[in-house]
Amino acid sequence: MIEAVRALAAGIEAQSERIERDRRLPIDLVRTLSRTGVFRLCVPRALGGEEAEPATLLAVVEELSRADGSTGWCAMIGATSGLLSAYLPEDEARAIYGASPDVISGGVFAPSAHAVLRGGQYRVNGRWRFASGCQHCDWLMGGCVVQGDGPPQARMVLFPAGAAEIIDTWTVSGLRGTGSHDIAVRDLVVPATRSASLTHDRPVATGALYAFPLFGLLAIGIAAVALGIARRALDEIVALAGAKTPTAGRRTLAERSTVQAQVAEAEAAVGAARAFLHEVVGVAWAAARDRGTIDVPLRARLRLAATHATAASARAVDVAYTAGGGTSVYAVSPLQRAFRDVHVVTQHMMVAPATWEFVGRVLLGLETDTTML
Numbered sequence: 001m002i003e004a005v006r007a008l009a010a011g012i013e014a015q016s017e018r019i020e021r022d023r024r025l026p027i028d029l030v031r032t033l034s035r036t037g038v039f040r041l042c043v044p045r046a047l048g049g050e051e052a053e054p055a056t057l058l059a060v061v062e063e064l065s066r067a068d069g070s071t072g073w074c075a076m077i078g079a080t081s082g083l084l085s086a087y088l089p090e091d092e093a094r095a096i097y098g099a100s101p102d103v104i105s106g107g108v109f110a111p112s113a114h115a116v117l118r119g120g121q122y123r124v125n126g127r128w129r130f131a132s133g134c135q136h137c138d139w140l141m142g143g144c145v146v147q148g149d150g151p152p153q154a155r156m157v158l159f160p161a162g163a164a165e166i167i168d169t170w171t172v173s174g175l176r177g178t179g180s181h182d183i184a185v186r187d188l189v190v191p192a193t194r195s196a197s198l199t200h201d202r203p204v205a206t207g208a209l210y211a212f213p214l215f216g217l218l219a220i221g222i223a224a225v226a227l228g229i230a231r232r233a234l235d236e237i238v239a240l241a242g243a244k245t246p247t248a249g250r251r252t253l254a255e256r257s258t259v260q261a262q263v264a265e266a267e268a269a270v271g272a273a274r275a276f277l278h279e280v281v282g283v284a285w286a287a288a289r290d291r292g293t294i295d296v297p298l299r300a301r302l303r304l305a306a307t308h309a310t311a312a313s314a315r316a317v318d319v320a321y322t323a324g325g326g327t328s329v330y331a332v333s334p335l336q337r338a339f340r341d342v343h344v345v346t347q348h349m350m351v352a353p354a355t356w357e358f359v360g361r362v363l364l365g366l367e368t369d370t371t372m373l
Contacts, residue, residue, distance in 0.1 A: 001056065004036045005063045012067040019070050019177035020337070023170055029071065030104070030136045038064075039078035039104045040097075042217070043085050044205040047098040051209050054217060054281050058224045065228025066235075069341035070177030072228050074133040076221040077178075081105045083214055084141055084158060086205035087196035093204070096139060096158070096194075106133045107141030109198070109218075111154040113185070115144035120192050122146070124157055127184040129169070135179050137161045142183070158194040159185070174340030199371045208289040213299050215372055216284065219306035219350040223277055223313075226345045230270050230313035233338040237263060237320035240335075246325060259323050266316035273305075273312035280305040299373040300362035303355055310351040317342045 015026055033039065041057050043049025050056075057079060065072025082105060085097040097103055113126020128142045141158045167182040203210035241253035241263070253259050280301045287294045294302075321328045321339040328335040346352070361368040 001037055001041075001050070001052070002059050002063060005038065005060050008032065008036075009063065009067040012064065012071050016068045016177075016334075016337070019068060023176050024135050024179035025071060025074055025133070025177060027136060030074075031102070033064075033071075033075060033078075034102045034104060037101075038075045040082055040101070041079040042209065043082040043097050044093075044207065044210075046090075046205065047085055047093055048101055049082065049085070049097065051207060053209070054212060054220060054285055055278065057217065058220055058278070058281060061221055061224035062228040062231070065225040066232045067228075068177070069225060069229045069232075069338070069345075070175050072225045073175055073178045073345075074136075076225055077106050077132040078104050078137075080214075080218050080221050081107055081141060083210075083217065084156060084196060084198075086203040086210045087156075087198065087201055088158070088204065089193050090204060092191075092193045103138045104133070104136060105139040105141060105158070106137040107131060107156075107158075108183075109143050109156065111143035111145045113142055113144045115146045115155065115157060115190075117146060117148050117192065122155075122157055122190045122192060122195060124159075124185050124188040124190055127167070127182055129182050130180045131166075131183040132178045132180040134161070134164070134166055134181055134183050140164050140183060142185075153197065154199065155195045155197050157190045159188060159190050163188055172344065174337075174342070174344035208285065208292070211288040211292045211294065212284065213294060213302065213373055215350065216294075216299055216302040216306075219303050220277060220281060222345060222348050222351050223306040223309040226310040226313035226342055226351075227270065227274055227277075229338050229342045229345070230266075230316045233317040233320040233335060233342075234263070234267060234270065236334045236338070237323050240324055240327060244325075244327060253323065253325075262319050262323055266319040269312045270316045273309040277305040277309045296362060296370050296373060299370070300359045303350070303373060304359045304363075307351045307355040307359070310346055314342045314346050 040049040041052045045051040061076045064075050085093045108128040112128045115122040115124045140161045145152050164183040169182045170180050317338050321335045324335045
């Protein structure tokens with residue numbers, strides 16, 4: 001699959017301007033990605049999915065993001081959303097995810113809506129922000145606070161995409177092509193069998209992938225987007241530096257010692273962050289495969305490695321953008337696109353600055369709520 005995705009890179013790059021302008025992926029590109037199995041990376045093999053190792057998810061998303069950040073992001077969201085299939089009753093999961101190899105799901109994990117359980121069904125009302133790729137999904141999901149006799153609890157509900165209203169809100173600085181609009185439902189009835197608690201329920205599907213922490217997979221997917229964008233920015237500054245002689249200068253950018261040092265340091269930072277992420281993912285995968293569980297310290301290291309990779313990628317993009325000088329600010333420059341895109345990636349809660357403190361508490365042995373690990 002990695003080779004198949006790599007072969008698509010040139011075609012995706014050629015559509016980058018259209019993706020940015022339309023604020024969504026072209027449907028022909030979505031279908032191409034679907035045929036490669038990108039959106040089924042985390043769906044169990046028993047349902048016709050790939051059930052791929054996390055390292056494969058990381059590599060696929062990184063390759064797509066190198067070609068176009070928005071494409072990589074939508075692929076990551078579609079792939080990780082497929083994890084819900086492992087939590088549903090088998091017959092329900094098969095009816096949704098096994099019905100067609102082209103089915104795409106997406107949505108929002110944050111419990112921004114409310115649900116009331118009555119007679120085996122949830123009645124759902126609410127609105128979710130950041131529903132990436134919602135315009136090309138067949139099924140959407142959203143986190144809900146369930147109100148009932150007991151204390152409130154958070155659950156994900158899954159429903160046909162046509163049941164939601166898409167509210168055009170995605171006018172933003174970066175990752176414009178992800179179409180991450182708001183979605184809303186009103187008095188939507190969802191069978192309880194199409195819901196799951198991602199923090200308390202155990203997956204129905206067996207296999208090492210489903211012993212892997214769901215939020216850890218989401219975090220490394222986000223980091224993969226950042227790494228791909230950084231790789232593209234570094235490639236672009238190397239190409240530009242060899243060809244550009246700044247105004248009033250006699251030497252190309254590549255011949256300037258400051259640029260040489262900055263590019264070398266950025267390359268090292270991204271490479272080291274990427275290696276750390278792959279190392280931790282490998283250790284976690286071995287634990288999931290051999291023991292069927294990943295302990296809290298290792299889960300914390302997954303979040304740490306993902307957050308570090310994202311931050312290092314953003315710094316590298318900043319270096320490339322600044323070194324490009326005035327050339328970087330033009331709309332035709334991939335450097336300005338990379339700058340805008342990567343600084344939207346850094347805003348996701350899975351890799352946001354608060355993660356450093358959160359992980360630090362775990363590493364220092366302090367009492368910490370680890371449900372989101």
